[in-house]
Amino acid sequence: MFKVGKIEFQNPILLAPMEDVTSIAFRKLCKELGADIVYTEFVNSDGLIRDNKKTHDKLKITNDERPVGIQIYGGEINAMREAAKIAEQENPEIIDINAGCWVKKVANRGAGAGLLKDPPYMQKMAKEIVESVKIPVTVKTRLGWDENSIEIIEVAKRLEDVGVKALTIHCRTRVQGHDGEPAWHWIPKIKEAVSIPVVVNGGILSAQDALKAKEITNADGFMVARGAIYHPWIFREIKEIFEKGFVSHFVDxxxxxxxxxxxxxxxxxxxxxxxxxxxxxxxxxxxxxxxxxxxxxxxxxxxxxxxxxxxxxxxxxxxxxxxxxxxxx
Missing domain, CATH: 1.10.1200.80 (Putative flavin oxidoreducatase; domain 2)
Incomplete structure (x- = not known):
């Protein structure tokens, strides 16, 4: 069960935050095609506090796409705290912290997946953000920086301890990016370690992938990223395969x-x-x-x-x- 604030879904299908992809228009389309929860593009904290118009425009949301989350990213705690306050003014249902972006220009500056190199710092950042806003705060992250530093169990516990209301786990490391098979088997271990909802992400490119992920993980939600870009009907197809075990409608x-x-x-x-x-x-x-x-x-x-x-x-x-x-x- 995914229960965060006023949001409550059984096996929700979520549209992942994606740079230059999850515009208002794309979010609206995906909602019509079955997405339960959608997220904005990830929003740069420095751009927000500097009042950059292009960055601010990414905060805009409409009522017909709710529930919607705004995802923010950055490596500096004060900037992230202030950015969360600014984002809250748009009345999203969720503020999400990006602790999973693997691209070098983000991660190597200590933002996104770069936060995985310092779990105590990530925890402190999450705590500051949770205490600065009145709406639920969630975190999207990865298993670890590389295969030799998978500390997701510790990270999950730290984040729950400071009031984070749900976790989305991309089941690859930062070094992997999108390469290799996602290690979905980590999700049951994380769920056992924390009591907050855990959403699985990574490798869900079709309804069949989602069904396999459900069988392996028993996750509280299923987040789709690239699969939606190439096939936005994936949301309704996942819902059907969860209900019936197969997809009956071919997109002509x-x-x-x-x-x-x-x-x-x-x-x-x-x-x-x-x-x-x-x-x-x-x-x-x-x-x-x-x-x-x-x-x-x-x-x-x-x-x-x-x-x-x-x-x-x-x-x-x-x-x-x-x-x-x-x-x-």
């Missing part, structure tokens, strides 16, 4: 195209023109994955900078694919 051509355009329209609600359309290009590979002739369409669509030509191209492509299917049948 029409749904792929209509969802891509719906997503792009959402992005355009919050950003104008090229500011929405150019960053959106990273999603086409997922929406068109496995479709006949997709590579040629992607080459064309990458050159388009307005919505209508994109819609026209995708509608034309859809009709071509449907005719091809009829011919094959």
């Amino acid at each position: 051509v029409e749904e792929r195209i209509s969802t891509a355009l719906r997503h792009l329209k959402y992005e355009l609600e919050f950003k104008e023109g090229k500011r929405a359309i150019i960053p959106f290009r990273k999603y086409y590979s997922g929406y068109l994955r496995g479709l006949y002739g997709a590579s040629k369409i992607k080459q064309k669509i990458m050159l388009l900078e307005e919505y209508q030509p994109i819609e026209d191209l995708l509608f034309s492509y859809k009709e071509e694919l449907l005719k091809h299917q009829e011919f094959e049948e």
Whole structure:
């Protein structure tokens, strides 16, 4: 059971915080497709306290995406404490501390997974943040810095002791990044050591992966990251496989195209023109994955900078694919 503050779910499926991915538009789409809890992009504490507009914009949330968490990151306790206070003003359901980002520019500065090098310091940071805000504070982290320094049991206990309300564990080390198989077998050990909810993360790229993770971990929640970028329908598919043991609904051509355009329209609600359309290009590979002739369409669509030509191209492509299917049948 995942119970944090006013949030209560049985086996919730969570959308992970991801830089340049979990915009308001993408969060809204994932909620519609079955995500129970969503998170903002991770927000830099220094940018917040310096009143950087681009950083502040990442705090914006809407009522139709709730419950939502704001994740903050940084390596300096005072900055993180003040950033948490600023984030709280947006009324999220959760403030989440990023103690898992593995990229060098973050971790090597003592932020993200860099906090794993000093568990007492991480604990002190969490304590300061918990005491500075009135809403629940959670932490997303990894097993350890490397395979020789896996101290997640100690870390989990330290964080629970200072009032952290839930943990999300990416079951790899910082050195691994996204490489190698996730060590899901650590989750039952962590659950045995603490009484707060423990969410499993890492390696959940399909509904089948989630079912396997559930069987191995009996986690209190299941967080999806990259799997949602390539296949945002993963949330409803995980729910179905948890309930029935299988996925019955195949995402056809029409749904792929209509969802891509719906997503792009959402992005355009919050950003104008090229500011929405150019960053959106990273999603086409997922929406068109496995479709006949997709590579040629992607080459064309990458050159388009307005919505209508994109819609026209995708509608034309859809009709071509449907005719091809009829011919094959």
